[in-house]
Amino acid sequence: MEQLSREAEKSTPKVICDPKDNYILIKGESYPENSFEFYEPIMDWVEEYMDQVNNENVEVELSLSYLNTSSTKSLMCILDILEEAYQEGKDIKVDWYYDEENELSYEMAQDFMDYLEIPFNLQVKEED
Helix, strand or coil, rough: CCCECCCCCCCCCEEEEEECEEEEEEEECCCCCCCHHHHHHHHEEEEEEEHHCCCCCEEEEEEEECCHHHHHHHHHHHHHHHHHHHHHEEEEEEEEEEECCCHHHHHHHHHHHHCCCEEEEEEECCCC
């Protein structure tokens, strides 16, 4: 399976989906004009990857300072795929990094954490 990478742009986050290192990163702000178009290949990749994962520890790192409504729905679809894989016995851990000075990013992370049944760690984002 190939790695999927997207560099951050003005309205889209940086994305790294690396099957070799069992690592998924989504970092930045997300408010594309068409979030489904942006996130669909990522959702497809995650779904295919989860079908191939066996005993590997999968690390998911999220660091999102802003998500518009449609990006929130798309991210929820990705997290639902991960949650389903976790419930099937796959070893998945989500680390969500938030900015201490951005109360909304913490609340957004907390909302996702409350909704999902998957190991979820909230961590203060260190300066880049």
